[in-house]
Amino acid sequence: MPSSGPQYGKCRYCRQRFERTGKPGRKQEYCTPACRRRAQRERSRNTPNTAQPVDSPLPLARNIAESVQALADGLLAAEYDEQDLALLLGRAAELTREVEYYVCAAVHDARIQGAGWDTVAAAASVSPATARSRWAGKTVRRRLERRASERPAARPRDAAGHAVQARPDGQQAGQPGERTSGKLAAALSHLHRSSGLTIREVADTMGLSPSYVSRILSGERVPTWPVVVILADLFDGDPDELAVLWENAQGLTPPARRPLPDAAARLNSALRGLYLAAACPSPARIHEASGGALSVPTVKDILAGRLVPDWKTTVAFVRAVGGTPADIRPLWEAVHYAFLVFLDPLPDGAEPPSSPAPDRDAGAAREKHPGQDGLTP
Template sequence: MPNSGPQYGKCRYCRQRFERTGKPGRRQEYCTPACRRRAQRERNPNPAPTTVHPLPLARNIAESVQALAQTLLASDYGEQDLETLLRQAGGLTREVEYYICAAVQDARRKGTSWDAVAAAASVSAATARSRWAEKTVRRKLKRRAAEQLALRQRDPATLPAPPREEGQNGVQPGERSASKLAAALSNLHRGSDLTIRQVAESTDLSPSYVSRIMSGERLPNWPVVEKLAALFDGDPDELAVLWENAHGVTPPARQPLPDAVARLNAALRGLYLAAASPSPARIHKATGGTLSVRIIKETLAGCTIPDWRTTVSFVRAVGGTPTDIRPLWEAVHYAFLVFLDPVDGDDPFPSPFGADRGGRTMHQHQDQDHGEQ
């Protein structure tokens, strides 16, 4: 009959006698986890230096998850067959699982304990160690890379382009403007309460093409943008600069002052629309209090032509890039200088930002209000 009494052993590190737990599995050789760690450190006194990754593992995969989700949404809008939808959903699910592995690995590299990982994932620490051990994660991510390589070789269009690494060149102005144009159209569409099919029927476009426009996969021509803006009760002028930048269209270098002012205001409102039309209070908060609510309202209404500092703060607060707006701002101020001192052949035209009822010019008005909270 087997002995059912307590079992004892001698710790391989501290040589102290201890009672074994009796749990199934590998025979217990150390009295405490601390002794086991000390023994491991002594066996490997010079561990390999930690590899420094310029980009967290999870971030690359998160960008891929976003691209796959957009593709799935476009397919659903386009009423693709069930087999296609389920295949894309399966790929998205696998990518999310890879993301979880990579996110845990990133957290561990930053010093997060297994207990903290387990709490975040609502599992036990033992399960977390088993599921996301470094060797396991490395093996899974290696398999993911092989899967993507094979898939790209079979059909390059089935996967989104690999995301840029940090330190590489940023997104080009045309790409930024195309993304903002899609966001603006999508926000107008949501406010219209029209389905993709209703939009397609009203514009003589296919549902698939409309959904790709809204997701940013297709860059429409200007007549289509005008049709969509009119259908959604939007202002095509607010989308014009985004569309021109996306297509690389260069406006005339010299424009009458009212035209230059109108283009700048429309561009700012286009970025505002692409940001889902946040309230002036939210924009005020996003600028860190730099811009007052009054200045924000007047800028959006076109009552005030902002100076460059105000323009930069506003553009960044609504998710835009100041360098994309700089040519429009400079065109306004060049036209203003021409208005003040016209050369031969230039006709003076009324200034849209003369003194207001209180006698203040544009810059006097801004200097007084810039610090308002």
């Protein structure tokens, strides 16, 4: 006959002897629920990463976050292009799905780094049981595999859903995940190549290490503005053409209100900065990259600062040189705002937002409205 006395076991986690409860079912292996949770957490840490899709580097969430940013940029560009509601809602739905995939990946990364379900639950404002059922390893793997099947390799598409043109330098424009710091690095690299200086010569002149200069030119490091100015001068370039690229890389928001000449000059410098980042393609190549939307004379006038284009023309130029229209929109709107202020000045005694434009610019400003056929400064 089986013994009716107490039964004892050794806890698999703390190795302490404990009295089993004697309840029917699987034999009790841990002395307390806390020891069972700690053991499960250690197994999760030490078990190979079965939830991670093959060939997907950690952290998964960072890669998906870059895709989220690209989709958000596409939605904003579609708004600026005044696309129809069906396309806008389709973009929004795609962005929503990608955000949901990001949440799965972010929880997965946290679990791999040792976060318990209590921590995940607190971060997501759900119960531990809900967190475990919603983001268990097999569930996350299945969702990310579905994401991979939904996103077959394809050429990037513009706001209207059309495949984008190749950039004049042979690369595709608008690649998802392309960082704004890459534009600054591309522009500096082009100026560096044109200068004929070696990285060692640049480093010695500036008193920096060659490796640091190399990281700046490759986009691994975003330099301070004084360093950008020195590099531009050293390479025989114009620092003003790099200012907006540097601000975008730093996530800075410039003042919105400027006098008309300053706003127009700043927009032109930003467009020339993107032109530098594309390795200064010829106007004919920009014409081709725009799908014929930009004539060669128009491209020359934009680059020379003789024309502030309307928004449609600005978008065509920016995309043709591999830029993101959403990055340029605030600068274009600043010109538009300054022009409206010039046409409708503030009442007597009111403080103007900035100094008035010189007369020579005022006469030209009357020629065209920037929101219509373009403004000739």
